[in-house]
Amino acid sequence: MDRTGWKPFLERWSEEWQIANPAEEPDADPWLGFPPASPEEVEALERRLGCALPPSFRDFLLVTNGWRNAGNFVWQLRNTDEIGWMRDLDPFMAELYDDRDDYADEGAALARSLLISLEADAGVVFLDPGDVDERGEWAAYDMFSWTASGPDRYDSFYDKMDDFYAGFHALDRPQCETQRTWDAKVDQARLASLAGEVDQPLTVLKEASRFGRDRADVLLFQMSAILGHADASNGFEHLLGRGHHLSWPLDEGLFTAEILPFLFAQHGRARNRGTGSAVTRLMKYGSDRVQQLIADYRRRAAEPGFQVPFGNPEFDTAVRALLADPAHDDAWPLLREALSTWRPMSEDHLVPITLLADPRTARLITPERGQEILAIRRG
Known part of the structure; x- marks a missing residue:
C-alpha cells in the first residue's frame, strides 16, 4: 500500500466511521487522521531509530502523521515524534515474556519491537524489525491483556490496518456502500457454491x-x-x-x-x-x-x-x-x-x-x- 492507495482507503474509513458514530457537529471534518508528516519528519524519525521504516508504514505517515480510532480497542496511533522502541517507551511490555520459554519467539519480537500505538484498551500495536519479508515489510502485531493470549501477527502494517478496518465494520455495522458491496459478494458466492x-x-x-x-x-x-x-x-x-x-x-x-x-x-x-x-x-x-x-x-x-x-x-x-x-x-x-x-x-x-x-x-x-x-x- 503506497501513498496513492492509503489516501482513499483512509478517507473511506473516516466517512464510514462518522456514519456509525455521528459527530455532535454535523459539519465536523470526518477525517480520523492528522496532517501528513513531511518527508523531513519521516527522515528524522528514521535517523533517530537508526533504520529505514517499512514501506507501508512510511507511506502511511506521509498521508497522516498518526491516526484516531484504529480499531475499536486502539484509540490512537503515534506520530513521528512519539514513535519509538518498545524497550525505551514501555520496558515492562518489552520484558513481558522474559521468563516464558513457551513464548520465546513472541518475547524476542517484543524486546526488539517498534511501538506505534499511543492509546489502547490494555494493549499495544507494534512492528517487528526482525521479521521482514522480500518487500521490506515488517511483521505487525497487536496484543491485548484481556484476550488471555499472545500477540496476533500480521504480515505488514497495512495488513494490520486492514484487520482493524474489518473489525470496525464487524462491530459498528455502518450502513454504507462497503457493507452493500459485501452483501452482493455473499449472494454471488452463494450462487457460485450452488453451481x-x-x-x-x-x-x-x-x-x-x-x-x-x-x-x-x-x-x-x-x-x-x-x-x-x-x-x-x-x-x-x-x-x-x-x-x-x-x-x-x-x-x-x-x-x-x-x-x-x-x-x-x-x-x-x-x-x-x-x-x-x-x-x-x-x-x-x-x-x-x-x-x-x-x-x-x-x-x-x-x-x-x-x-x-x-x-x-x-x-x-x-x-x-x-x-x-x-x-x-x-x-x-x-x-x-x-x-x-x-x-x-x-x-x-x-x-x-x-x-x-x-x-x-x-x-x-x-x-x-x-x-x-x-x-x-x-x-
Whole structure:
C-alpha cells in the first residue's frame, strides 16, 4: 500500500466511521487522521531509530502523521515524534515474556519491537524489525491483556490496518456502500457454491465474515459442516446469542429443519465424550427466540416415531429408499445420485447438512466426499 492507495482507503474509513458514530457537529471534518508528516519528519524519525521504516508504514505517515480510532480497542496511533522502541517507551511490555520459554519467539519480537500505538484498551500495536519479508515489510502485531493470549501477527502494517478496518465494520455495522458491496459478494458466492464451485465461495465468505456480514457465517457454517470441519459451528454460534444485532434476519425454517438436527447430533456426541456443545451453550446464552426453537425441537424429537427429514420430499424419499435397501453395502454412489433431486429450502440454504444428523448417512460422508458434494451443481 503506497501513498496513492492509503489516501482513499483512509478517507473511506473516516466517512464510514462518522456514519456509525455521528459527530455532535454535523459539519465536523470526518477525517480520523492528522496532517501528513513531511518527508523531513519521516527522515528524522528514521535517523533517530537508526533504520529505514517499512514501506507501508512510511507511506502511511506521509498521508497522516498518526491516526484516531484504529480499531475499536486502539484509540490512537503515534506520530513521528512519539514513535519509538518498545524497550525505551514501555520496558515492562518489552520484558513481558522474559521468563516464558513457551513464548520465546513472541518475547524476542517484543524486546526488539517498534511501538506505534499511543492509546489502547490494555494493549499495544507494534512492528517487528526482525521479521521482514522480500518487500521490506515488517511483521505487525497487536496484543491485548484481556484476550488471555499472545500477540496476533500480521504480515505488514497495512495488513494490520486492514484487520482493524474489518473489525470496525464487524462491530459498528455502518450502513454504507462497503457493507452493500459485501452483501452482493455473499449472494454471488452463494450462487457460485450452488453451481459447484468450492474454493472461491469459501474465500469470499470468510472475508465477508470478517466484515460482520452474518449471512456469510450462515453459508460458511454449512460448507464447513459438510467438509467435516470440527469447528464448523464456532463462527455461527455467536450470531444466536443474546444482544447480537444481526445483519441477517434469523431464518427460522432453515434453523429448525437443517441446523438444529446437525447441532443435536453434535450434542449427542459431545455428551458421550463429556464435553460441551453448541446446544448446551445456546440454551444458556442464546437469544430468547433461539432457546424457544431449541426447546420446541427437543420436544418434537422426543415424540415416538420422530425422524429428521433429509430435505425436500423427492430427496427425502430417495435417501430413505437407499437406506432401506440391504443389498447395497456401499450406498455412497446412490446417495450421490440422489443429490440431483435435492432443492434448497430458502436462499440461505446451500447443502443438505441433515445428512450429517443421521448416523447412517453421516458415516457415508467423509471430508473428501463432502468436497465432492459441494462440487456438484445443486438445486
